Amino acid sequence: MAEGGYIDFHVHLPWREHDPREAARRLLAEMDSAGVERAVVIAVEPSLKLFKERVNAETIRKAAADALDYLVYMRIPRLRRILFSPEESLNEHERILVEHTRRSEDVLEAAEASGGRLLAVASYNPELGPIGTLERIKGKRYLGVKLYPTLHFCTPNEKRLRPLLDYMESEGLILIVHTGCDPGIWELPDLCSGARPSSLEPVARRHRDLVIVVAHLGSYSALKPGIYFDEALRLIERYDNVYADTSAVDSFLVELAVERVGYDKLLFGSDYPYVTGLTIADFVESILRMNIEWRAKMAILRWNAERLLKRLGRL
Numbered sequence: 001m002a003e004g005g006y007i008d009f010h011v012h013l014p015w016r017e018h019d020p021r022e023a024a025r026r027l028l029a030e031m032d033s034a035g036v037e038r039a040v041v042i043a044v045e046p047s048l049k050l051f052k053e054r055v056n057a058e059t060i061r062k063a064a065a066d067a068l069d070y071l072v073y074m075r076i077p078r079l080r081r082i083l084f085s086p087e088e089s090l091n092e093h094e095r096i097l098v099e100h101t102r103r104s105e106d107v108l109e110a111a112e113a114s115g116g117r118l119l120a121v122a123s124y125n126p127e128l129g130p131i132g133t134l135e136r137i138k139g140k141r142y143l144g145v146k147l148y149p150t151l152h153f154c155t156p157n158e159k160r161l162r163p164l165l166d167y168m169e170s171e172g173l174i175l176i177v178h179t180g181c182d183p184g185i186w187e188l189p190d191l192c193s194g195a196r197p198s199s200l201e202p203v204a205r206r207h208r209d210l211v212i213v214v215a216h217l218g219s220y221s222a223l224k225p226g227i228y229f230d231e232a233l234r235l236i237e238r239y240d241n242v243y244a245d246t247s248a249v250d251s252f253l254v255e256l257a258v259e260r261v262g263y264d265k266l267l268f269g270s271d272y273p274y275v276t277g278l279t280i281a282d283f284v285e286s287i288l289r290m291n292i293e294w295r296a297k298m299a300i301l302r303w304n305a306e307r308l309l310k311r312l313g314r315l
């Protein structure tokens, strides 16, 4: 193990505990059994209202028809339902959105109860918008803000986000962006193309001092793992301020990333507890088993995150 333990740059609060302090205890126990000293805990705030405005049975039918060649070999139950009974699938998506919600304030409360081991990342909130989100995080102890272009129906390079990004850049807050697809209808290219890493390029160029973390290395997809992997690598290579996390990324792709762009900007992430059935220890283990040099493993599991957090004055 690296001295001081590993750092997990991408976790969420556990499922069942509704009380943030209880959730923090559960998460810390999970981290202990994986040798993880610190974790970045990320809030998730989708909007049911926005989902209902943006998605109906017709949207789904159209997105599915556009991707029919892509979907023809799929064997994923939820996608079958999306294709054949879009109305039913809408209800299921609404239920999942509610189930996955983790409020920013709850994440902050959990972090405050963790003795410094958890660092809270707020969620962009599409109902509050950029200015409302800014007001909400101002002066609080958040490490940064996460944007989900899929769930938020918002692309990172939209002009209206600039005041929020300017604020974050000046305050040393990091921007984490979900990249790749997402379960359910967000596997359809029409609905996940806003989460392409390339849409972050103008942001990385404009906000040189804003640390950006490309979550999932552009690779999140059950149907097509590694869907935007190349775009993520290009971004990391080209911009000093861009990092990526390894959460929900196939080991083979992480090894390939190390070979192609080195390991200095890769941060370990488990996405616990969203990858059902797997523990943080399982993900640590998968990095340790990779076919890369030992230094690369330690850099991904701790050193890179440690260096970054120190620079941001958070360690």
Ligand SMILES: [Zn+2]
Pocket: 010, 012, 271, 274
């Ligand atoms: Zn996640």
